[in-house]
Amino acid sequence: MSVVDLTNCRSVIFGCEGTTLSAAEKKFFKAEQPVGFILFSRNVETPKQLKKLVKSLRTAVGRPDAPVLIDQEGGRVQRLRAPHWFEAKSFGHFGDLYQTDPERAIEALRLTARLIAADLREAGITVNCTPCLDLHLPETVDAIGNRAFADNPQVVARLGAVVAEEMLTAGIIPVVKHMPGHGRATIDSHHALPHVGAPHDTLQETDFAPFKTLSVLPWGMTSHIVFDAIDPDHPATQSAAIIKDVIRGEIGFSGLLLTDDLNMEALSGSLAERATAALEAGVDIVLHCSGVLTEMQELAAVCPPLTEEAQARIELGNRVFDHTPDKIDAKADLARLNDLLETDIA
Structure with a gap:
């Protein structure tokens, strides 16, 4: 694949409002040049419509290979649904x-x-925002729940590797999440800020382990969680x-690091403040999912061009x-x- 000039791309990935792009969205994306885009159920109707939308997003920025992301895990989190698309069981099922x-x-x-x-x-x-490498522990919040494979780090890493391998084989970039682990959070980070009080050495042996095993994968996503033993x-x-010492250091992840959605209420301050704090801490790209144009304009004003790294x-x-x-x-x-699932567990 030829190397594409990304020098003028802003360090942000945006959503869009509906199933087609408005003239205002096209003008905004052309001018601001986000790295790429992320799609949700609100953006999806039929296969024909979806392909047209994906193409129009790339046309808007003038890059035919601009990344287009989605969360297609299975279970509760899959944006493409029947009758047009395959629906998968949750990771916890496997x-x-x-x-x-x-x-x-x-x-x-x-x-x-x-x-x-x-x-x-x-x-x-x-780009598919999967696999979820969080542990499924007794205290795991329902927002993760059976999106996680298991409570055993080795099992999580083994099954996560299967998903990542199939994505890569098909030419899809997998995104491991939610680094460095969401399993011990007892609060939904969509609504409030979770704190995890486990000791650092316990986290190293458990929560961080699947991410370390799969640290060679190309993209990763952070969690909006406070780990009190590391940075309270x-x-x-x-x-x-967390980003420099744990994710880049202990875990050894050297791939592209993006945030979870900036609109989640675990984060405080304005969207501009949230993005600036994340980028200054060391993430490569911030993720904004709502598709609200005024919010995207606020973010574009503070998101700098991509770093060389x-x-x-x-x-x-x-x-x-x-x-x-x-x-x-x-x-x-x-x-x-x-056939394999016919005699499966309930």
Whole structure:
């Protein structure tokens, strides 16, 4: 894949309001040049409409390979739904199956990820915000819940690797989340700021472990959580201690690092203040999902051009596109998946 000039791109990814772009959105995106875009259920109606929207987003910024992201995990978190797209079971379902039949769980999860990736490729979507590598512990907030595979870090890493491998094979960039771990949070960070009081060494051995195992993956997403033993004053998204010492240091993640949605109420201050704090702490790109134009204008005013390091990380991640993925037989894969899950757990 040829190297694309990203020098003038702002360090932000934006959503959009509806199923088509307005003239105001097109003008704004052309002028401000966000790195890319993220889609939600509000942006999706039919396969034809979705492909047209994806193309129009890229046309707006004049970059035919601008990243277009989506959250297509399975279970509660999948923006593309039946009858037009494949609907997957939650990660927790496969984690439960793994306890009794690891081989069947891995094969079923591999087929599931392959079918998801095929839908994304057909739509032109190139980045999937998955896998979720958080632990599923007794105290885990429902906002994560069965989006997490298991309570065992090794199982989480093994199953997360299956999802990531299938995305990469299909030419889709996976985004590991929510770094360095959301499993111990007992409050939904969409609504308030969670604090985790576990000792640093416990976190290293458990929560951080799946991310360390998969630290070679190209993109990652931060969590809006305070880890009291490391930085009691800032959520991970805005903490230099977490980003530089833990995510880049202990975990060893060298890929592109973006925030979770800036609109989540775990963060305080204006959107501009939230973005500035995250970028100064060391994230590469901030993520804004609402699609509200006035909010995007506020952010564009404070989001600087991508750093050279961020540009290099994007270009390295783009190597996934340098091969032509094998064609899959979606009908056969789905039939096999159904066979595997016929006698599955409830």
